Amino acid sequence: MSSICVSSVSKQVKKRTGWFRKSSETLLDQVNLEVMGGEFVAILGKNGSGKSTLLKCIAGMIHPNQGDVFIFGKNSFKHRSVLTKEMGIFFGQKSLIFTDLRAIDYLNLLKKIYGLNEEEFKFMFNMVDRHMPCSDLLEKEVRGMSYGEKVKIEILSIVLHKPKLLILDEPFVGLDPASQNNLLQFIHEYRKSFNPTILLTTHQFLEVLSQVDRAVIIDKGKKTYDGKVDQLVESYYKKKLISVTWAKPLKNHLNEVMQGVHILKQTEVDIELEVELEKHSIQEVIAYLLKKGEIADFEIRSLSIDKVVESLYEDHSTLSRTI
Amino acid sequence: MKTIQHYQGLFNESVRISVQRLKLYFPSVFLETIANILFVLTVIVFWNIIYENFPNNKLGFTTEEMYVYLAFVEIFMGLKAGLVFGTGKFWRAIYSGQLLSFMIRPIHPMLLYLINGVNLHLLFRPIPIVVFLLYRSRDLWTISSLLLGLVVVFASLLMVGLMELTFSTFALYFTKMNAMDEIVDSLLEFTKYPITAFHFGWQLLFTIVFPFMFYSTIPAVVTLESKDIELNMVLGGCLFFLLWGTLISILWKKGMKRYDGFGG
Numbered sequence: 001m002s003s004i005c006v007s008s009v010s011k012q013v014k015k016r017t018g019w020f021r022k023s024s025e026t027l028l029d030q031v032n033l034e035v036m037g038g039e040f041v042a043i044l045g046k047n048g049s050g051k052s053t054l055l056k057c058i059a060g061m062i063h064p065n066q067g068d069v070f071i072f073g074k075n076s077f078k079h080r081s082v083l084t085k086e087m088g089i090f091f092g093q094k095s096l097i098f099t100d101l102r103a104i105d106y107l108n109l110l111k112k113i114y115g116l117n118e119e120e121f122k123f124m125f126n127m128v129d130r131h132m133p134c135s136d137l138l139e140k141e142v143r144g145m146s147y148g149e150k151v152k153i154e155i156l157s158i159v160l161h162k163p164k165l166l167i168l169d170e171p172f173v174g175l176d177p178a179s180q181n182n183l184l185q186f187i188h189e190y191r192k193s194f195n196p197t198i199l200l201t202t203h204q205f206l207e208v209l210s211q212v213d214r215a216v217i218i219d220k221g222k223k224t225y226d227g228k229v230d231q232l233v234e235s236y237y238k239k240k241l242i243s244v245t246w247a248k249p250l251k252n253h254l255n256e257v258m259q260g261v262h263i264l265k266q267t268e269v270d271i272e273l274e275v276e277l278e279k280h281s282i283q284e285v286i287a288y289l290l291k292k293g294e295i296a297d298f299e300i301r302s303l304s305i306d307k308v309v310e311s312l313y314e315d316h317s318t319l320s321r322t323i
Numbered sequence: 324m325k326t327i328q329h330y331q332g333l334f335n336e337s338v339r340i341s342v343q344r345l346k347l348y349f350p351s352v353f354l355e356t357i358a359n360i361l362f363v364l365t366v367i368v369f370w371n372i373i374y375e376n377f378p379n380n381k382l383g384f385t386t387e388e389m390y391v392y393l394a395f396v397e398i399f400m401g402l403k404a405g406l407v408f409g410t411g412k413f414w415r416a417i418y419s420g421q422l423l424s425f426m427i428r429p430i431h432p433m434l435l436y437l438i439n440g441v442n443l444h445l446l447f448r449p450i451p452i453v454v455f456l457l458y459r460s461r462d463l464w465t466i467s468s469l470l471l472g473l474v475v476v477f478a479s480l481l482m483v484g485l486m487e488l489t490f491s492t493f494a495l496y497f498t499k500m501n502a503m504d505e506i507v508d509s510l511l512e513f514t515k516y517p518i519t520a521f522h523f524g525w526q527l528l529f530t531i532v533f534p535f536m537f538y539s540t541i542p543a544v545v546t547l548e549s550k551d552i553e554l555n556m557v558l559g560g561c562l563f564f565l566l567w568g569t570l571i572s573i574l575w576k577k578g579m580k581r582y583d584g585f586g587g
Binding site for chain 2: 011013027053056059060061062063080081082084085087089091094095096098100101102105108109110112113114115141158
């Protein structure tokens with residue numbers, strides 16, 4: 001059964017550009033999306049591509065100009081208040097906690113809002129605490145917390161009521177690698193325990209993409225890709241980069257190497273190549289290069305996943321050609 | 324019944340939060356109380372000078388009656404700061420996109436905003452000076468007349484809170500509402516002088532259209548003259564809440580459809 005159904009959603013905003021002039025900007029353009037119960041979907045896109053706007057529409061926070069969003073069969077804008085009982089929403093760039101209080105004061109208020117008892121509170125607290133230790137933070141004033149500490153409390157605050165739908169907008173931003181990993185571990189456990197539907201936007205690709213079921217790419221308000229992550233990043237595994245340093249400077253630059261091997265850059269003393277593994281093995285390429293000159297040093301690397309997704313943002317349809 | 328219990332629980336929690344704030348920021352509250360006493364003392368000096376130099380003034384209050392008036396000004400201001408301080412600043416939450424953070428919970432975002440804005444500790448601030456003023460004018464009031472005056476102050480507090488929230492809601496349409504800060508200041512300006520000093524036409528305007536009379540002038544009059552609250556005042560109040568309640572409801576619903584939040 002589908003948890004989320006986004007049907008031809010468009011969102012335009014009017015901006016004042018002069019004394020009496022207004023211009024219209026399209027943030028979302030006819031976006032369709034269906035997410036099944038228990039699915040973990042990553043929404044990817046460049047800054048300003050419309051990811052957060054889409055999440056806000058899905059959460060019922062803003063009203064689409066056209067189209068509708070249904071969460072668990074209910075219109076998300078009209079029934080936002082009821083639906084938020086089933087949702088845990090995190091916006092990384094907007095603090096949700098009352099800053100002049102201790103964390104426990106805010107969490108106690110949420111206990112009342114969601115009608116939770118002490119046992120339910122402790123259960124979720126322990127689950128979060130296992131991955132993102134926060135017991136020392138409860139008595140601390142929020143305004144005195146570091147960003148990473150605030151994120152822990154915010155994550156705790158959005159899962160207290162065991163929501164069936166998690167909407168996480170850039171939850172990893174500003175966290176150190178260890179904290180990012182802890183948060184990812186927590187999401188993994190939460191998923192295993194409650195099988196929620198999860199929508200997540202992020203720029204931390206490699207770690208996150210290994211866990212999601214599906215990826216959706218939004219570009220200029222349009223959905224440009226919706227499919228399995230494997231397909232999205234398969235080129236990541238099918239290509240390698242080889243950097244070679246010559247023992248002696250080459251007299252002539254190489255104009256071409258082999259079919260499926262592309263020269264990325266070269267000087268007299270070194271060369272960097274991109275190899276399509278389906279066409280040639282690394283061994284073949286190195287053997288070819290040895291014929292061209294004496295090699296002092298070489299390095300074989302995978303493509304950067306960030307680069308893979310970056311080029312996807314440019315044009316996902318040319319994925320296999322450009323990467 | 325469950326809903327009432329739920330909201331009672333929320334109210335209790337907001338009281339608990341306020342007590343916590345009092346604990347956390349006690350030195351600040353203490354200093355605010357001292358500052359408030361000094362401020363009101365200067366106001367008392369001001370009015371004493373006016374009464375000494377202009378004995379035939381048409382303020383509508385004697386010197387001692389003015390103490391009762393000033394006590395209600397302080398009660399009103401204390402309650403305003405303690406209970407509905409943020410209503411006039413709600414537009415900022417809309418403008419900054421902070422409103423979105425109030426929308427992720429199963430509670431009306433305005434209510435959550437108000438709960439966050441409850442500063443019950445600020446209620447303690449005017450207590451010393453109010454006690455002093457009421458003591459100085461102790462022959463002019465009775466407990467029952469004072470309680471009646473307090474009922475009117477509470478009603479006016481709800482009125483001004485509702486008005487400020489309504490004006491703030493315009494930020495959903497116009498985004499930035501710096502004018503709101505000016506409006507809030509203007510609304511509170513009418514607590515400085517007893518409106519009994521104004522011509523009848525103004526008094527009528529400030530009773531029916533803008534309820535400035537209810538802030539402190541009517542509470543003082545009700546207390547001093549031991550008047551009962553008349554039926555037409557109750558009906559007028561109900562009409563006020565109905566009109567402004569309807570207005571804010573329409574503005575909110577339509578405005579939310581236009582709201583874009585703020586950034587990603």
